[in-house]
Amino acid sequence: MPRKKANETKTYVLDTNILLHEPLAFLSFQEHDVVVPMTVLEELDYIKDSKKDVARDARISIRSMEDVLHDATPEQMTEGVTLAGRGSGITAPSGKFSIFSDLELPEDHHVFTSNENDNRIINAALYLQEQKSPGQVVLVTKDINMRLKAKGAGLAHVEDYRTDQLISDIKYLSKGYHTFEGRFWERVKSVESRAEGRDTVHTIAKNILPEAYINEFILDESGEFAGLVESINEDSLEILDLGVERLMSRHAWGINPKNVPQAMALHALLDPHIDLVILTGPAGSGKTLLALAAALEMVVEKNMYDKIIVTRSTPEIAESIGFLPGTEEEKMAPWLAAITDSLEVLHKNDENVKGSMNYIMEKANIQFKSVNFMRGRSIQNAIVILDESQNLTASQLKTIITRCGEGTKLICSGNLAQIDSNYLSAVTSGLTYLVEKFKNFSGSATLNLDGVVRSRLADFAERHL
The missing domain is CATH 3.40.50.300 (P-loop containing nucleotide triphosphate hydrolases)
Structure with missing residues (x-):
């Protein structure tokens, strides 16, 4: 494999809330380098002994970082310790992990003069941006206001933590059901049906609904058909025929559904x-x-x-x-x-x-x-x-x-x-x-x-x- 050029390797500076959100986040940046400012360690130290629910996450993050750095000398901690071997697969980290002593930054590198923790972390990122130029330095924080302050102070790259973000927009979130335009049976060219007790199960071609997932409900605009995806094979789907009237007749503890989504929810709840x-x-x-x-x-x-x-x-x-x-x-x-x-x-x-x-x-x-x-x-x-x-x-x-x-x-x-x-x-x-x-x-x-x-x-x- 060809070696990456130094300026292609990014340096990610992590805010405290990233490590509270995901304690092992510093292992999620693949071939890039990760820097944790000393201020972040101070905040984690304060939080780990608090009664907040995130205290456990703070302790896990501290132990994980100590596991990486326990054999490192002070010089190595500053220069960076390799993360290679800390995971497997194509997403395994291979960059360096280091602690940055932002408490000892020279006065002429303080963009913010107030001693708030967020300001100290931004000062550290700005200093690293200057030192590692033309390499890219990225501040990663979930604090929106901190992202605005960092950009306003001159930091070129500021990001949210998106490793655990599975969709880019909430409109793409699964609704649990798919609605066909027109009538469902007009789209089906061939079907095999079988009876299972009182139920009827249809086997149809998968290309009718290629992105179907298990237990997804199927409706059509005509309001006549309602089904449930029971199993998925390589080229076919098995759909339990529920029927809109049958769905709407479900009840629990004297409560009847007022619309079809409620009826589908009640069906799943009672299953x-x-x-x-x-x-x-x-x-x-x-x-x-x-x-x-x-x-x-x-x-x-x-x-x-x-x-x-x-x-x-x-x-x-x-x-x-x-x-x-x-x-x-x-x-x-x-x-x-x-x-x-x-x-x-x-x-x-x-x-x-x-x-x-x-x-x-x-x-x-x-x-x-x-x-x-x-x-x-x-x-x-x-x-x-x-x-x-x-x-x-x-x-x-x-x-x-x-x-x-x-x-x-x-x-x-x-x-x-x-x-x-x-x-x-x-x-x-x-x-x-x-x-x-x-x-x-x-x-x-x-x-x-x-x-x-x-x-x-x-x-x-x-x-x-």
Whole structure:
């Protein structure tokens, strides 16, 4: 292999939030060099002992960097230690990794005079840009304001971290269903059909829907056909014929779907062979209500699961729930009001709504848990409802999903237009990552509920505000 010219090798300067977002991010830049300023290590040191949820990520990142540098001399740490051998495949790193002592920068290289951490990191990147010219120096940060400041200060190359970004625009995100123009059967030239009990399965050519994935729903504009992709072969698809009327007749805990997307979601929620259901869509589309109704139906009526565990990410200000009085469940109650609101809706016609809610919560063994305390658990034979999951990173979602043991069904719901995290956008949210990563997994289904059914007021607000 020909050696790369020195000016073709880029130097990436990492901000702290990159290593909190993905602790092993410094291994993701292939043949390029990676520099971590001393200020970043100071911030990681402060965060690793905090009570924040990212403290674990800070500790993992510090240990990983120490593993690379533990035999290096101070001079080698400054010059750079090779990352070759730290991975396999074409994406394995082969550049150098170094620590830059930005605390000792000469005064004449300080573009920013204030001693804020972001300013010190930008100063370091500007200094490296000057020293390594004509080589390219790139500051990588998830902080949008920091990217603007760095460009304004004269840094030529500033980027977001995109290694874990699977799509470039949210409009390309899988919706969980495909709608054909016109009538579906007009597109099908040959079909083989067979009966499986009460169900009918059609085998059609794959070129009719070449990008189909498992458990994707199929609709047509005529509103007559509705099917589900059950299996994919090299040149054919097997589609379970559901029928729109049959889909719309599904019900759970007294709740009937108000539109076809809700009907498809209810079908996936009630399917015991699907272990992960991902519901996306705007506020008021029925994500939480459908998830809770299906969970109650399967736990109380069908005895398929033992309990319902409800959890959600709490805002940064509430990461330490100790400030709220009471037990863990009482502390989580304010953040899970959407669940209790949905319970009220499901029992609004009962004589004693409060009594019915208390009875059902005990009968279904509904438990409110904090995401922060899910780590280390092993959840068996339960339904886990993860609400507001758009605010979680991919690594946080992995932590929760890997808690699910045998016989557990996970329901993730979220609205990608309501992200509260400082460093996440719709395309970098863990929920987006989850949708794309699991769309080819036979044990999962994704549905985008694009219709607001809460009220005509909520519908108008979603479309026009």
